[in-house]
Amino acid sequence: xxxxxxxxxxxxxxxxxxxxxxxxxxxxxxxxxxxxxxxxxxxxxxxxxxxxxxxxxxxxxxxxxxxxxxxxxxxxxxxxxxxxxxxxxxxxxxxxxxxxxxxxxxxxxxxxxxxxxxxxxxxxxxxxxxxxxxxxxxxxxxxxxxxxxxxxxxxxxxxxxxxxxxxxxxxxxxxxxxxxxxxxxxxxxxxxxxxxxxxxxxxxxxxxxxxxxxxxxxxxxxxxxxxxxxxxxxxxxxxxxxxxxxxxxxxxxxxxxxxxxxxxxxxxxxxxxxxxxxxxxxxxxxxxxxxxxxxxxxxxxxxxxxx
Amino acid sequence: xxxxxxxxxxxxxxxxxxxxxxxxxxxxxxxxxxxxxxxxxxxxxxxxxxxxxxxxxxxxxxxxxxxxxxxxxxxxxxxxxxxxxxxxxxxxxxxxxxxxxxxxxxxxxxxxxxxxxxxxxxxxxxxxxxxxxxxxxxxxxxxxxxxxxxxxxxxxxxxxxxxxxxxxxxxxxxxxxxxxxxxxxxxxxxxxxxxxxxxxxxxxxxxxxxxxxxxxxxxxxxxxxxxxxxxxxxxxxxxxxxxxxxxxxxxxxxxxxxxxxxxxxxxxxxxxxxxxxxxxxxxxxxxxxxxxxxxxxxxxxxxxxxxxxxxxxxxxxxxxxxxxxxxxxxxxxxxxxxxxxxxxxxxxxxxxxxxxxxxxxxxxxxxxxxxxxxxxxxxxxxxxxxxxxxxxxxxxxxxxxxxxxxxxxxxxxxxxxxxxxxxxxx
Numbered sequence: 001x002x003x004x005x006x007x008x009x010x011x012x013x014x015x016x017x018x019x020x021x022x023x024x025x026x027x028x029x030x031x032x033x034x035x036x037x038x039x040x041x042x043x044x045x046x047x048x049x050x051x052x053x054x055x056x057x058x059x060x061x062x063x064x065x066x067x068x069x070x071x072x073x074x075x076x077x078x079x080x081x082x083x084x085x086x087x088x089x090x091x092x093x094x095x096x097x098x099x100x101x102x103x104x105x106x107x108x109x110x111x112x113x114x115x116x117x118x119x120x121x122x123x124x125x126x127x128x129x130x131x132x133x134x135x136x137x138x139x140x141x142x143x144x145x146x147x148x149x150x151x152x153x154x155x156x157x158x159x160x161x162x163x164x165x166x167x168x169x170x171x172x173x174x175x176x177x178x179x180x181x182x183x184x185x186x187x188x189x190x191x192x193x194x195x196x197x198x199x200x201x202x203x204x205x206x207x208x209x210x211x212x213x214x215x216x217x218x219x220x221x222x223x224x225x226x227x228x229x230x231x232x233x234x235x236x237x238x239x240x241x242x243x244x245x246x247x248x249x250x251x252x253x254x255x256x257x258x259x260x261x262x263x264x265x266x267x268x269x270x271x272x273x274x275x276x277x278x279x280x281x282x283x284x285x286x287x288x289x290x291x292x293x294x295x296x297x298x299x300x301x302x303x304x305x306x307x
Numbered sequence: 308x309x310x311x312x313x314x315x316x317x318x319x320x321x322x323x324x325x326x327x328x329x330x331x332x333x334x335x336x337x338x339x340x341x342x343x344x345x346x347x348x349x350x351x352x353x354x355x356x357x358x359x360x361x362x363x364x365x366x367x368x369x370x371x372x373x374x375x376x377x378x379x380x381x382x383x384x385x386x387x388x389x390x391x392x393x394x395x396x397x398x399x400x401x402x403x404x405x406x407x408x409x410x411x412x413x414x415x416x417x418x419x420x421x422x423x424x425x426x427x428x429x430x431x432x433x434x435x436x437x438x439x440x441x442x443x444x445x446x447x448x449x450x451x452x453x454x455x456x457x458x459x460x461x462x463x464x465x466x467x468x469x470x471x472x473x474x475x476x477x478x479x480x481x482x483x484x485x486x487x488x489x490x491x492x493x494x495x496x497x498x499x500x501x502x503x504x505x506x507x508x509x510x511x512x513x514x515x516x517x518x519x520x521x522x523x524x525x526x527x528x529x530x531x532x533x534x535x536x537x538x539x540x541x542x543x544x545x546x547x548x549x550x551x552x553x554x555x556x557x558x559x560x561x562x563x564x565x566x567x568x569x570x571x572x573x574x575x576x577x578x579x580x581x582x583x584x585x586x587x588x589x590x591x592x593x594x595x596x597x598x599x600x601x602x603x604x605x606x607x608x609x610x611x612x613x614x615x616x617x618x619x620x621x622x623x624x625x626x627x628x629x630x631x632x633x634x635x636x637x638x639x640x641x642x643x644x645x646x647x648x649x650x651x652x653x654x655x656x657x658x659x660x661x662x663x664x665x666x667x668x669x670x671x672x673x674x675x676x677x678x679x680x681x682x683x684x685x686x687x688x689x690x691x692x693x694x695x696x697x698x699x700x701x702x703x704x705x706x707x708x709x710x711x712x713x714x715x716x717x718x719x720x721x722x723x724x725x726x727x728x729x730x731x732x733x
Contacts, residue, residue, distance in 0.1 A: 006582075014578050018570050108443060116414030116595065118619055123603065214569035215603075216596040218412065219443055221569055254571065258578045261561045262528075264729035269534075269562040 005135075007259050012139035014255015015248045017213055020147045021046065021222075023247035024205030025229035027150075027157055028074075028198035030240050033233055034161060035194030036174035036187075036298025040096025041081040043226025044103020045074035045199040047219075049206025051107035051114075054217035058117045066119075067146070067207050074203015075196050077103050082195035086188050092302050100226070108219035115218060122146060122212035144212040146204065157240035170194055174296035202226060228280060235283045237294040246283070253279050358634035363660020366631075366687070370658040375638055378651040382496075388646025390499060392463040392485035402437035403464070405429070405640060406457035408450055409442045410469035411567055415593035417613040418566075421630040422468040422491065428633025429640060436640060446471025451479050458486055464643055466491065466636065469566075469592075470535060476500065487643050487650075491632075492537060494652055494719060501650035503635060504537075505661030506715060507612075508544035509686045510628030511588075512693045513664060513679055514610040515548025517625045518556075518586040520675050521608050525555045528584035530575050530597060532566045534732045536720050538590045541612075541628075543725045545588060547693045548682075550727065559584060560730025567593040576600040580607060586625070588612060595619055608670065615665040626679065627665035635661060654715055657687040694718060699726040 025042050032039045039045075053070025057063050081099045084090045122144040131141040140151075161167040170190055172180040177187040209225075210217050228250055236242035257272035357368050387394045393403055405426075413423035419442065426438050439462055441453045450472050454465050464487045467476045473493040480488050480500040493502035518527050527549055529542045542560050549556040559579060563571040576587060576597055588610040589597045595616065601609035602620035609620055611627025635655070642648035655661035664683050667676045685691035696707035700723040707713060724730060 010578050010581055013581055014574050017574050017577060021570075112412065112442075113414075115412040115593075116416055116420070118595075118599065209570055214573045214596050215599055216569045216593075218415070218567055218569055218593055218596075223565070223568055223570070225570075254574055255578065258561060258571075258575050259582075261730065262559055262578055262582050262584075264559070264731070266731060269731055270564065273562075273564045 003263065007256070007263060009135045009139070010259035010262070011252050011256035012135060014258055015252035016139055016143055016147060017251065018225075018254045019247045019251025020143070020150050021205040021209040021213065022225050022229050022232065022250055023150050023154075023244060024146075024208060025202040025226050026232045026236065026243040026247055027153060027240055028201030028205070029229050029233045030157070030198075030236070030238055030243055031161075031170070031194050031201070032078075032198035033299055034174045034238060034296055035170050035191045036177065036296050037082075037085060037191050037195055038092050038096065038230070038299060038302050039078060039081050039099075039195055039198055040093060040227070040230060041078060041099030041103065042096075042198065042202045042229055043222060043224065044100035045077045045202035046206035046209070046222045046226045047100075047103045047107045048073040048077045049203030050210035050221055051111040051206070051217055051219075053203070053207030054117070054119065054210040055111065055114050057119045057121070057211060058114055061120075063120060063122055063211055066211050067122075067204065070207025070211070071200045071203040074206060075200040077106075078195050078199020078202070079192070081199075082192040086191050086195070104220060111217050111219055115216075117217070119211070119215055121215040122208075144208070146208040146212050150208075151244075154240045154244045161240070171296070174298045176297055202229070205229075228276070231280050231284060234295075235280065235287060237287070237290065238296065239294075249279060249283075250276050358637070358660065360660075362631075362634050364629075364631050364663030366658055366660020366663075368660075371634065371638075371655065371660050374653060374655040374659045374661075375642065378653045379642075379647065379649050382649035382651040384496065384498065384501075384650040386646055387487060387643045387648040390484055391487050391643055391646070391648070393487060393640075393643045394646035394648075402435055403433075403640075403644065404437050404439055404457075404460065404462040406439045406454065406460075406462035406465045407441070408444050408453055408457075408465065408467050408469075408472065409440070410444060410446060410471070411592045412442055413440075415567065415595065416598070416616045416619060417594040418592040418630075419468070421614045422466075422632055425630070425632025425636050426466070429636040432633070432637040433640060446475070448475060451475045454479060454488075455483075458483055463487070464489065464640060470537070473502075487648070489639055496650040496652060499650065501639075501648070501652070503639065503653035504719075505630060505635075506654060506656035507537075507628045507630065507662045508540045508718070509657050509693075510662055510664055510683075511541045511544040511612075512548035512551075512691075513682045513686065514588065514626050514628055515545035515550075516552050516682055517667075517671060517675060517679055518545070518588065518608070518610055519549030519551070519553035520678075521625060521671070522549075522553070522556065522586045523606070524583045524585045525553065525557060526582070526584040526586075527556060527558045528576075528579040528587045529558055529560045529728075529730075530572060530579075530587065530589040530591065531560060531562050532591050533564065534562060536722060539724065539732075540718055540721050541590050542728060542730075543721065544693060546725050546728050547698075551693070552678075556727070558728045560724065560728050562730075563591070567591060569593070569596040572596045573600050576604065580604050586610070588627075598624070611665055617666055617668055621668075622670060624668035625671055626667045629663050629665040631660055631663050654719070656715075657683065658689070700724060701726060701728060 049070035052073035053066045056069030057066030127141040173190040232246035235246040253276035407426045409419045411419040468491040488500040490502045546558040586608045602623040617624040696711040697709040698707040
């Protein structure tokens with residue numbers, strides 16, 4: 001195999017690992033924003049998921065309990081955000097940031113005793129035949145269960161939003177609360193549910209990070225991946241399927257820069273380190289026109305700064 | 308039909324948010340400086356005696372003492388008795404407060420745990436010392452705030468244990484002329500700011516030998532955070548050790564640009580395993596993730612850094628380089644109390660017991676174990692000098708000429724990688 005292919009294969013293998021947690025958070029933020037709300041507290045929800053998922057796994061010895069605890073912890077934090085923005089009508093951006101800071105503090109404190117703990121964790125399970133495919137097989141089909149669930153969740157969410165009555169209601173609330181209200185939907189209830197579901201998914205993403213990818217908890221371990229998810233929602237134009245491309249591109253950029261370092265490419269590791277963010281920014285810059293058209297109406301006020 | 312409430316409640320909710328963030332800050336601050344609940348029971352050592360050979364991991368108490376006397380003799384600074392509050396008499400029963408600031412968690416199986424255990428050693432060795440601790444303090448102006456808070460609480464000696472603290476702490480040192488600041492790893496001093504570190508690269512050389520003997524693919528991986536001189540010295544020593552027993556070895560050097568980002572660490576291990584690397588080591592603050600990732604990866608081994616982490620990888624663990632901070636902290640505090648301390652840059656190696664070899668793993672064959680212990684002995688008594696010229700850099704240029712052995716101080720400023728190491732620094 002020549003060097004180019006080797007680099008690509010390496011980047012692909014590296015893409016899925018760090019991409020999955022971001023993907024879950026992106027799914028969560030898509031649901032939240034489809035209901036016309038934005039949640040910058042998603043980074044905090046990821047931390048909650050990573051921390052409490054890990055702690056629950058250590059305490060019970062059961063990684064599935066950990067996954068569940070992580071998801072619930074992520075949801076619990078996002079419900080604080082939901083209460084404040086939906087019922088107290090606070091500024092969504094400021095509230096989200098405060099919620100993230102709060103989550104960071106809570107997890108740093110609650111997770112202190114677990115930094116050195118070891119867990120069995122979720123390990124990769126190779127899918128027969130598929131995992132033997134050249135290049136892609138190894139990258140995509142030798143992953144943990146949460147990764148496989150994430151592959152399936154994208155199309156499922158897309159179908160949910162597009163073809164089910166619940167999906168329709170959610171989108172209606174996101175487009176125009178008055179119309180949705182007139183049609184018999186309670187916008188507040190739908191938005192709280194959407195933000196809660198978003199936090200649940202972000203919590204799962206955090207749990208994937210601590211339970212499957214790293215088998216470790218360290219405070220602040222999400223390192224801004226929740227904020228990347230917020231950007232990827234715009235990149236994916238509020239589509240869960242396109243969000244998958246975004247998340248793997250982000251993961252791929254991390255994989256690629258480590259791969260390039262490993263083969264000794266004469267490029268500064270510091271420049272390489274900017275890769276994921278440069279790609280995200282570039283994509284935002286190029287796609288924003290198209291993205292604006294697909295943005296839920298209810299979000300436009302927030303993003304234009306009028307609320 | 309608007310279900311939203313009015314402006315007043317917006318303001319009210321913003322207040323709630325502000326309060327929430329404030330209380331969060333308080334929680335983190337308190338959480339950070341709260342003393343650990345996990346302190347080991349105190350087996351109190353006799354006060355005012357130097358460390359024993361056992362305390363020094365086999366190092367010599369005489370060599371240990373000599374490192375400090377030489378540093379004092381070579382220093383142009385004033386003695387601590389002239390300015391340090393810690394050297395002044397204290398009312399009976401009042402303890403001397405010493406602050407320790409850590410960049411990470413005390414349970415990281417790595418740098419911070421080693422430093423943390425050193426601070427516990429100090430407390431046991433000197434019962435009249437009360438240690439204040441703060442974990443997870445970033446290398447920003449935040450460390451100034453924490454140090455100042457400790458000084459307000461009465462600390463008159465501050466140990467700033469992370470490399471990146473040097474800039475921020477030097478900025479505030481002159482504001483507190485009665486406080487002695489001690490930095491772990493800096494190469495320069497101020498009036499009341501001294502530094503100390505250990506020649507841990509000696510153990511990296513020994514660990515590199517084990518790695519060189521254990522690798523099947525002749526490819527070693529070194530996962531580092533930033534290309535600081537300490538790190539470059541370590542990777543060069545590791546590579547030299549490996550090459551001394553296996554000339555075919557190549558070492559790949561990868562940077563994660565973070566002292567502790569477990570997700571990046573794991574991705575780095577996976578990427579490197581894919582490229583055929585089968586022995587890992589690292590220069591990160593938290594080491595648990597990489598050590599465990601190596602354990603989970605078949606036919607892959609790991610040598611540790613900072614601390615014995617063999618418990619996390621019973622199969623993959625080979626050996627590692629470990630710190631021995633306790634006696635150093637205790638000696639420094641003792642000298643400051645006595646007023647004899649003069650700020651200087653103190654360095655010690657294996658001979659002085661500043662660093663030690665972490666236990667050898669059960670995967671290492673007995674003859675390799677014996678050879679490693681012999682190498683450690685040779686490094687200790689000076690018969691093995693790894694950085695003896697000629698040594699060439701990555702581009703093949705001779706950087707240390709034939710027969711020359713650079714002094715330790717020069718090694719500590721190394722800014723190039725040896726021939727056979729893959730990796731970029733710029």
